[in-house]
Amino acid sequence: MPGGRLTQRERQHIAAGLAGKLSYAEIARRLDRPTSTISREIARNGGPGGYRPQQAQLATVQRAQRGTPAPPRAAEAPGGTMEEEIIELAVRSGLPRMTARVHVDLLLSEDGRRTAAELTRRLKVSPASVSVAVNFLVEHGYVRRERDPLRRRDIYVVDDDAWYHSIVISSRQTLEAAQASTAAVQTYGPESPVGQRLAKVGAFLEQVSLDMLESADRCRRLLA
The missing domain is CATH 1.10.287 (Helix Hairpins)
Structure with a gap:
């Protein structure tokens, strides 16, 4: 298995894989890289909806020139590793990765409630991605949708x-x-x-x- 930093060519393959709706695990398999390397690369550089290989390559070069480490992912904060493990388990059970991320974020929230805007902001993804994920979760009974009559917005709730x-x-x-x-x-x-x-x-x-x-x-x- 190759080690070291990702090359620009590998980053282009990552972008192509995301565009083709491949899972992180499949992209990693094709590049002979650990899945954690791929997920970390995407999380550091705009997420699945905003990943750009050229910008990612440039950012890596600039970090190396400054001699400073890459900014930590949210998953590297206390408890973050466990969150990532739960997401991987959900993906292996059959959930699409974005759906798994939304579900786990709801599960680990203090009151089990988030608006679409909160999910979009926290996960750094597009509103359309969140919409597809929550619709799947609602359809399969993992989450229920409530309406906030005062602010005219949907609230997504996961409870016991x-x-x-x-x-x-x-x-x-x-x-x-x-x-x-x-x-x-x-x-x-x-x-x-x-x-x-x-x-x-x-x-x-x-x-x-x-x-x-x-x-x-x-x-x-x-x-x-």
């Missing part, structure tokens, strides 16, 4: 009950997939290899989703 709703939504989506698999059995024939396979998949997914719904209802009291 959000975990229950996210599991219920996910389980119902799995149940829909189970029902679709079961319905497709008749199309291919219950005695055909495909029909038998679909029947097994449908039965499995249905049982798992029903068990999850039952478990969520039974354990919801732990969130009270």
Whole structure:
């Protein structure tokens, strides 16, 4: 694995990867660099929405000439490393990185509440990026949207009950997939290899989703 500072060519590859909606991990894999190197580089130089390879290269050269260290990331502040680890776990579980960043910022806020403007300012990203992320989180039950009637703005809230709703939504989506698999059995024939396979998949997914719904209802009291 190569070490040392990133080259201008590598920074151009990073910009191309961001434009192509690649994850930090995929960009790092293609450059044979640690994912932490890529995430640190992007965070230092405008974030995913404002990264410019030429400016990043120039900033690195200027820092080297001054002999001063690069400004620390927010993730390097006390508790920041843990925040980054939580984001990486969320990304590995399937959340888009920007969505994971928004979710974790909400989770770690004092009262679990942020406006879109606060998220945009804190994460140093565009309002459009925040909008896409919070819409995903609301749709999947991780966050709920409240309206501030006085200032005519949305407030995004993550509370204890959000975990229950996210599991219920996910389980119902799995149940829909189970029902679709079961319905497709008749199309291919219950005695055909495909029909038998679909029947097994449908039965499995249905049982798992029903068990999850039952478990969520039974354990919801732990969130009270």
